[in-house]
Amino acid sequence: MAETLAQKIVARAAGRSSVEPGELVTCRVDLAMLHDSGGPRRVAPILERLGVGLWDPSRVVLVSDHYVPAVDPESARILDLTRRWGRAHGVARHYDMLGICHVVLAEHGHVRPGMFVVGGDSHTPTAGAFAAFAMGVGASEMAAVLATGEIWLEVPETLRILLDGRPGPGVVAKDVLLALCRMIGLGGAGYRAIEYGGEGLAGFAMEERMTLANMAAELGGITGLVPPDRRTLAWLERAGVSLGEAELTRWRSDPDAPVAATLRLELDRLAPQVAAPHGPANAAPVDEVEPVPIDQAYIGACTGAKLVDLRMAASVLRGRKVAAGTRLLVAPASARVWREAAADGTLATLTEAGAIMLPSGCGACAGYGAGVLAEGEVCIASTARNFKGRMGAPSSRVYLASPLTVAASAVAGRIADPRPLLAERREPEPIGEEAARVG
Amino acid sequence: MSAELEGRAFLVGDDVDTDLLAPGAYMKGPIEELARHCLEALDPDFARSVRPGDILLAGRNFGTGSSREQAAQALSVLGIRAVVARSFAGIFYRNALNLGLLAVVCPEWDGIARFDRVRLDPRAGRLVHLASGRSFACRPIPGHLLEMVESGGIVPWLERRLAARRAEGAR
Numbered sequence: 029m030a031e032t033l034a035q036k037i038v039a040r041a042a043g044r045s046s047v048e049p050g051e052l053v054t055c056r057v058d059l060a061m062l063h064d065s066g067g068p069r070r071v072a073p074i075l076e077r078l079g080v081g082l083w084d085p086s087r088v089v090l091v092s093d094h095y096v097p098a099v100d101p102e103s104a105r106i107l108d109l110t111r112r113w114g115r116a117h118g119v120a121r122h123y124d125m126l127g128i129c130h131v132v133l134a135e136h137g138h139v140r141p142g143m144f145v146v147g148g149d150s151h152t153p154t155a156g157a158f159a160a161f162a163m164g165v166g167a168s169e170m171a172a173v174l175a176t177g178e179i180w181l182e183v184p185e186t187l188r189i190l191l192d193g194r195p196g197p198g199v200v201a202k203d204v205l206l207a208l209c210r211m212i213g214l215g216g217a218g219y220r221a222i223e224y225g226g227e228g229l230a231g232f233a234m235e236e237r238m239t240l241a242n243m244a245a246e247l248g249g250i251t252g253l254v255p256p257d258r259r260t261l262a263w264l265e266r267a268g269v270s271l272g273e274a275e276l277t278r279w280r281s282d283p284d285a286p287v288a289a290t291l292r293l294e295l296d297r298l299a300p301q302v303a304a305p306h307g308p309a310n311a312a313p314v315d316e317v318e319p320v321p322i323d324q325a326y327i328g329a330c331t332g333a334k335l336v337d338l339r340m341a342a343s344v345l346r347g348r349k350v351a352a353g354t355r356l357l358v359a360p361a362s363a364r365v366w367r368e369a370a371a372d373g374t375l376a377t378l379t380e381a382g383a384i385m386l387p388s389g390c391g392a393c394a395g396y397g398a399g400v401l402a403e404g405e406v407c408i409a410s411t412a413r414n415f416k417g418r419m420g421a422p423s424s425r426v427y428l429a430s431p432l433t434v435a436a437s438a439v440a441g442r443i444a445d446p447r448p449l450l451a452e453r454r455e456p457e458p459i460g461e462e463a464a465r466v467g
Numbered sequence: 468m469s470a471e472l473e474g475r476a477f478l479v480g481d482d483v484d485t486d487l488l489a490p491g492a493y494m495k496g497p498i499e500e501l502a503r504h505c506l507e508a509l510d511p512d513f514a515r516s517v518r519p520g521d522i523l524l525a526g527r528n529f530g531t532g533s534s535r536e537q538a539a540q541a542l543s544v545l546g547i548r549a550v551v552a553r554s555f556a557g558i559f560y561r562n563a564l565n566l567g568l569l570a571v572v573c574p575e576w577d578g579i580a581r582f583d584r585v586r587l588d589p590r591a592g593r594l595v596h597l598a599s600g601r602s603f604a605c606r607p608i609p610g611h612l613l614e615m616v617e618s619g620g621i622v623p624w625l626e627r628r629l630a631a632r633r634a635e636g637a638r
């Protein structure tokens with residue numbers, strides 16, 4: 029029987045030769061990821077109540093990213109508790125203030141094709157960029173996973189999303205996702221496994237694929253899968269994981285595997301997208317969006333502050349200045365992104381344009397750290413979500429866009445199309461090439 | 468086991484997200500405090516106007532957003548016993564069941580007004596509007612999962628399983 033990639037991974041994790049969509053199965057978890065917000069402080073009391081420890085500390089990765097760096101005694105206490113818990117339970121892999129969990133997992137080669145990953149965070153599907161079946165769960169369920177190494181699962185159907193053609197200048201993975209959010213609506217994937225495909229996919233760097241997989245969460249997918257190719261192997265190689273070519277053929281859907289639906293998107297016809305408050309599905313082409321004046325432009329989050337994202341912003345900002353009356357805040361997604369952006373001059377470009385650098389971490393994305401908004405303020409952000417009140421005061425308004433569009437808007441002081449700014453360059457910025465070099 | 472429940476219907480719309488249910492600003496504090504702010508951005512009186520035993524009737528994609536289970540927990544703390552929605556965001560759905568809060572998919576429940584009395588049978592998959600007697604088909608919760616919900620969620624359920632295993636080991 030022909031199977032989808034999702035079915036193949038679930039079957040392996042469930043110890044079965046095959047599974048059918050709709051079946052209730054129990055999967056063995058290959059990797060469990062916890063962060064400071066939903067992690068130890070929530071799961072520790074539950075594990076205590078159960079009277080058990082971790083089923084396998086070597087399969088657990090702990091990341092402190094939400095409340096870093098501490099801004100008050102309460103967040104400091106949460107970070108302290110996280111450290112103590114990690115030590116007490118023998119969790120050797122605790123990435124403490126080294127970046128946002130989903131990016132850190134990828135950078136260290138913790139997520140690989142065919143793995144079954146459970147994370148205490150809704151953007152856990154980011155790992156699907158590496159063809160891992162990765163799903164987000166809440167704290168009680170995470171505690172159950174930590175206690176038993178198992179999780180219940182209704183085998184999902186697959187929604188296939190085919191990307192045709194090549195995106196034009198100024199159009200990147202974030203635009204693809206915002207357009208998809210508008211097309212199928214928030215949660216439109218109905219907790220199916222999303223599998224990206226199509227000839228356009230090959231052109232996306234790993235970090236761009238991470239953006240595609242990341243926002244599978246907004247589409248409502250249980251996970252977002254990208255079948256592996258040479259780029260996947262090259263990224264993993266750099267992270268110290270050598271995989272054979274056999275993995276490339278093993279972890280992909282059979283050509284005739286039945287899927288619930290197939291959706292096509294023509295990349296060459298796509299314009300940069302902007303999602304209006306208060307939902308990612310309120311997306312529209314940037315030239316159809318009112319050029320609203322903005323108080324804050326934010327380049328941050330697992331979705332929009334990886335090295336490729338920062339380079340995109342720099343390509344727009346080089347030799348330009350952030351508009352008076354507007355602030356541009358940049359929080360690189362990880363310590364490694366920070367280092368590499370410093371080494372290649374990206375950071376200097378950003379700060380010369382007037383960007384204010386913030387620590388690596390979730391920060392303003394979830395309204396936890398530096399960069400939150402005042403009542404009535406307007407922000408354009410490279411993050412994944414613009415729910416009411418998420419980034420600060422309830423009456424603040426957040427628009428979502430790609431790092432290119434956020435940077436262009438910072439320069440204009442209002443929502444702006446990045447394409448004219450990119451076209452003004454004598455030599456067009458080689459985003460695709462740079463991206464290829466990275467991923 | 469308590470198969471059916473009856474209560475007052477409390478209505479909300481589509482795409483009610485986890486930031487509305489569990490606002491980020493109160494995430495550091497205790498759940499009782501967080502619950503007082505549940506849905507306040509939508510309806511400032513929500514926490515004061517729901518009563519224990521209420522059944523929340525929602526539109527599509529209920530609970531979209533983050534994995535924070537406080538979104539489901541806040542509703543439980545306020546005494547809500549079940550959420551009936553046209554559709555759920557997957558993680559919220561799992562969290563609710565794992566916390567012992569019934570989450571039932573009911574694609575159509577038109578004609579039910581705020582505070583009308585309804586009866587829910589999660590096992591059979593049926594919602595009844597008591598005033599009109601109209602019955603709406605829901606997706607039944609598989610027996611295995613319902614057992615977990617009725618034992619109070621995944622933690623009490625696991626607690627029982629572990630205790631049983633230990634007792635077996637001791638023999």
Ligand code: SF4
Nearest residue numbers: 128329330390393394
């Ligand atoms: S950066 Fe934002 S979306 Fe990403 S894990 Fe942190 S809070 Fe979640």
